[in-house]
Amino acid sequence: QTAFEKSIDPASQKMLEKAENEGIETAWDRYEKQLPQCSFGQLGICCRNCNMGPCRIDPFGEGAEKGICGATADIIVARNLLRMIAAGAAAHSDHARDAVLTFKKMTEGEAGSYGIKDKTKLFSLASEYGISLEGKSHEEVAGELASALLAEFGKQEGPIQYTRRAPEARLRLWTSLGIEPRGVDREIVECMHRTHIGVDNDATHILLHGLRTSLSDGWGGSMIATEIQDVLFGTPEPKKSTVNLGVLSHDKVNVIIHGHEPILSEMIVQAAEDPELLELAKEKGAAGINVAGICCTGNETLMRHGTPIAGNFLQQELAVVTGAVEAMIVDVQCIMPALGNLTGCYHTKFISTSPKADFPGTVRMEFHEERAYDTAREIVRTAVENFPNRNIEKVNIPEEKQECMVGFSAEAILKALGGSPAPLIDAIAGGAVKGIGAVVGCNNVKVQHNYGHVNLVKELIKNNVLVVTTGCNAIACAEAGLLVPEAAAQAGDGLKGVCEALGIPPVLHMGSCVDISRILVLASAIAKSLGVDISDLPAAGAAPEWMSEKAVSIGAYVVSSGVFTVLGTVPPVLGSQAVTALLTKGLDNVIGASFAVEPDPFKAANLMLEHIEGKRKALGL
Ligand code: BF8
Ligand code: SF4
Structure with missing residues (x-):
């Protein structure tokens, strides 16, 4: 290639x-x-x-048709898929747990680097839990909220509170199917139990638990992560920034934050502004300290501070190849162990911070909330001290960097609409906007990097579908110049008019992958104000270049929430006709949505457009 x-x-x-x-x-x-x-x-x-x-199992039916225990292809495929969902849900939810634990420590005065940024959200989250606010300081309210959120992980019986945000009809459907999640950890543990030899051996039965587990992620772990991170660090609002490898600086110390948890990256962003470290940078011959993100922790600081992004998943190695990165700081998820060898070929320090995650060739600087800011300062200091080791002969930073407008939390979108989803609903009802496309997910070497993302999204906006995006898709769209208001020129006339009137891009960056929960909240708000279920909306989802187990959990909860979803890379299920048929057709009758697999982004866009058109007709639009 x-x-x-x-x-x-x-x-x-x-x-x-x-x-x-x-x-x-x-x-x-x-x-x-x-x-x-x-x-x-x-x-x-x-x-x-x-x-x-x-x-x-022999796929051609000539050799073994069963495993030694008698498991058929259907059983094996379903079990493997359930384990993928379990791992994905665990990753999102364990991230959420750590965010809540930080929040709890903060309320107990043990994590002094953190505070409450969004009091409005704190109070509204507390009210949702029925925590009375009267006569209490916000620290007390926060303490009670922390305990309530923490309890979601270990609950034995539901409901997980935020599932209550879904439309009535959806909730009833989950209950009638017996897939309403009971507790975040419980569902994940049960996946491991069910897939142990000799437990759950019916493909449909296995997959229904997969849906339940994924719901405990989307409306549980992921949603908890989003909400509590907003309380701690602020709910994102529209702002401008820049993306792509060209954001790396020739004369400043380049610090890359890569991974997923803003608990770390927020502190690094702060430490990079520390006057003492800026002074040190000057002493070392640098013009300043430049922090840039990769993957979702980058999306977190981009959304809240406008910190630039150097790239998405498949650009993590390429950032190091510029020869201009003083430190690659990582926590958890989507971090290639290959970075160990690679950083060894340059002067780059590879710093791992999570007690849960280490990699070959790292400098360990474990990060704990109790002394978060101090550790962040030490990490940034290590980067600054490494600046004189940069080998100018090896440096080549591409010029490409692209402006983008980001920060579209559900709250920010409603605010841009004047406080309620009504103007958007009117635009959809009037046909100026045909519907909503949620395009998310990873990069995958099986797809030309960003090709699936950019072409699918362009095709959707051309056909007047407003796109909401998160994760590595959002970064791909930003790099392709789709996250600026001027990109409205590439949209169909109807969508273009709406974007111009509101001053927004046709593609709205809603955050990191856990922030797909923001899309659920937005979809719920629209469905509720129309008095319909999410599955009735002219909306469709896609993950054109997905690769991670987290993406499998996401796909499952998006479909379980009623949104038809197109996958751009083939999931490992084709060995079972029964499982494949269930996922691509059968689920429609069960949960009101299903998956499709379509590697060609233009054809994938067509599938989404057809689906949206069908839903419009059913609504009489
Ligand atoms: O959680 S989109 S490659 S970075 S898994 Fe990973 Fe996939 Fe990117 Fe964010 Ni999401
Ligand atoms: Fe084979 Fe054991 Fe798997 Fe059964 S559970 S299919 S015996 S590996």
Whole structure:
């Protein structure tokens, strides 16, 4: 593959060429060495759940049709999928747990670096839990809220409070199907129990629990993470920033924050403004300290502070290849262990901070809330002290950087609309806006980097579908210049008019992947004000380049919430016709939405448009 075949992004292409010239290996090279990939794995028909195995099913029906215990392809595929959902839900929800624990410590005076940024949200969240505000200081309210949120993880019986934000009809459906989640940890643990040898061995039965677990993520863990992070760090509001590798600086100390938890990145952003460290940077010959994000922790600080973003998932290695990164600071999730070797080829310090996550070749600087700001200062100091080691001959920062407008929390969108979803609903009813497309998710070397994201989104806005985005899709869209109000020129006439009237881009950045919960909240608000279910809305979702287990959990809860979702890479389920049919058709009759798989972004857009058109008709629009 040439650099042009690997990515559509010019900045990334340049760094891929630089890597090749320098003999540096990237994910694409490692992908080639994996080819051809194991077809049992691709079809989802291998099982290692006990030590009589590994077992695999012959997809052509000529060899083994059953595992040693008698598990069929249907059972094995369903079990493997359930384990993916469990891992994804666990990742989001364990992140949420840590955010709540930080919040709790803060209320107990043990995490002095943190405070309450959004009191309005604190009070509204507390009221949702029935916590009375009367005669209490906000610290007391916060303490009670922290305990209530923490209890969601260990609950044995539901409801998880935020599921109550869903429209009545949706709640009734979940109850009637027996998939209303009971407690965040309980559902995940039950996935592991059910997939142990000799427990749940009916594909449909297994998958229903998958939906329940995913709901405990979307309306539980992820939503809790979003909400409590807003209380701690502020609810995002529209602001401008810049993205792509060109945000790295020639004369400043470049500090990259990569991973997922703003508990860390917020402190790094603050520490980078510390006068003492700025003075030190000057002493070391640097013009300042430049913090840039990668992946979702980047999205978190982008949304709240306008901190620039250097790239999405497949650009993490390319950022190091610029030769201009003094420190790559990571916490959890989507961090390639390859960064260890790679940073060793440059002067870059690879700093791991999470008690849960270490990688080869890191400097360990464990991060604990009790002394968060001090640790952040030490980390930034390490970066600054590394500046003189930058080898100018190895430095090549691509020029490409792109402006973007970000910060569209559900609250900010409602505010832009004048306080209620009514103007948006009117625009949809009048046909100026055909519907809403939620486009999210990762990069994946199986797709040309950003090709799926950018083309799908462009196609949707051209057809007057307002796009909401999070995660690595949001970064791809930003790099392609779709997150500026001027991008309205690329939209169909109706959407263009609406965007121009409101001064917003046709693609609204709603945050990190846990912030897909913001999309659920927005969808609920629209459905409720129309008096319908989410599955009645002219809305569709897509993950054009997804790769992570978190994305599987997201896909499952988005569909379970009633939104048709198109996947751009094939999930490992094709080894079971029954599971494939259930996911792509059967679920429609069960949950009112289903999945489709379509690697071609133009065709995927068409599937979404057809779906939206169908829903419009059903609503009489
Ligand atoms: O949580 S989109 S590659 S960075 S998993 Fe990872 Fe996928 Fe990016 Fe954020 Ni989400
Ligand atoms: Fe084989 Fe069954 Fe064991 Fe899986 S659980 S490895 S199918 S015997």
